[in-house]
Amino acid sequence: xxxxxxxxxxxxxxxxxxxxxxxxxxxxxxxxxxxxxxxxxxxxxxxxxxxxxxxxxxxxxxxxxxxxxxxxxxxxxxxxxxxxxxxxxxxxxxxxxxxxxxxxxxxxxxxxxxxxxx
Amino acid sequence: xxxxxxxxxxxxxxxxxxxxxxxxxxxxxxxxxxxxxxxxxxxxxxxxxxxxxxxxxxxxxxxxxxxxxxxxxxxxxxxxxxxxxxxxxxxxxxxxxxxxxxxxxxxxxxx
Numbered sequence: 063x064x065x066x067x068x069x070x071x072x073x074x075x076x077x078x079x080x081x082x083x084x085x086x087x088x089x090x091x092x093x094x095x096x097x098x099x100x101x102x103x104x105x106x107x108x109x110x111x112x113x114x115x116x117x118x119x120x121x122x123x124x125x126x127x128x129x130x131x132x133x134x135x136x137x138x139x140x141x142x143x144x145x146x147x148x149x150x151x152x153x154x155x156x157x158x159x160x161x162x163x164x165x166x167x168x169x170x171x172x173x174x175x176x177x178x179x180x
Numbered sequence: 181x182x183x184x185x186x187x188x189x190x191x192x193x194x195x196x197x198x199x200x201x202x203x204x205x206x207x208x209x210x211x212x213x214x215x216x217x218x219x220x221x222x223x224x225x226x227x228x229x230x231x232x233x234x235x236x237x238x239x240x241x242x243x244x245x246x247x248x249x250x251x252x253x254x255x256x257x258x259x260x261x262x263x264x265x266x267x268x269x270x271x272x273x274x275x276x277x278x279x280x281x282x283x284x285x286x287x288x289x290x291x
Contacts, residue, residue: 066223093277104186104269104281105224118278153223157277168214169279171223 064089066156066172067136074178081141081148083175087156094137095169096122096129099151111137144179151176182207182274186282193260194290201285203270204252210272213246213253214279219266227268228255260289 067086075081087094093112097105107121111131122129126144131137141148155169183206193199205213211232216224230237230244230253237244241260246253257264267286271279 095277095279097279097281104283105279107278107280110277167277168226168229170226171216173223 066091066154066170068154068172068175070175071173072176072178074180075144076180077145078143081144081177083139083141083152083154083177084136085139085154085156085172086136087154088170091156091158091170093157093167094131095155095157096137096139097153097155099153099174101150105153108139141177144177146179149177149179182210182272182278182280184270184272184280184282186270186285188285189283190286190288192288192290195260195262197260199255199257199260199264199287199289201255201268201270201287202252203254203272203282204250205272205280206251207272207274207280208251210251210274212273213244214271215244215255216269216271217266218269218284224269257287260287262289262291265289 066088069084095110096108099105109122109129110118114133126142128140151174153174154172157167157169186203214229215227217227218224228239228242228244230246241258243256265288267284269284270282274280
């Protein structure tokens with residue numbers, strides 16, 4: 063059973079370019095979450111998506127960042143016009159359907175994409 | 181807003197000793213508390229979790245305790261081994277899906 067897949071693992075971009083990060087959830091998982099981790103820091107929630115729906119994007123900057131999870135294919139986190147401050151590790155996680163409305167599901171993380179902006 | 185504090189930020193123990201990492205959370209509605217281990221350059225891996233209807237959970241050398249009244253939870257690792265060296269993150273939840281992570285504890289087990 064393949065885990066959460068992310069690609070590319072490493073991405074180098076120059077300031078002003080676009081970065082596209084891809085995430086394929088675990089088989090059977092329909093919920094995807096994106097987190098950002100700065101060096102020596104914890105993970106910060108960015109966005110939560112279900113198929114074709116953005117449920118919560120409260121942790122994502124309103125400009126330059128967007129995310130999608132189409133009916134077919136991986137989830138994409140897109141960063142336009144990257145700046146040096148975007149350099150970080152971006153982790154995707156997935157979870158199955160909620161066990162119950164009041165319950166929280168375990169999230170399983172992918173290997174991350176390390177973005178370096180020159 | 182919701183917050184999870186984690187202590188200590190670094191911890192060194194001799195091989196075979198126990199290690200304890202503590203976290204406090206602010207959202208009284210939090211109902212799920214996972215712990216992740218992250219080795220350098222790797223993904224966070226779930227090592228143990230606890231739900232709010234349970235006070236303690238154990239899995240071999242790892243245990244987690246939860247005190248809902250005080251809003252804190254702790255990770256206990258007994259008989260530490262060099263391969264336990266990593267950064268450990270606690271998390272609480274905000275609502276049913278948002279994880280709020282602590283800032284991490286760098287554990288070093290000295291051989």
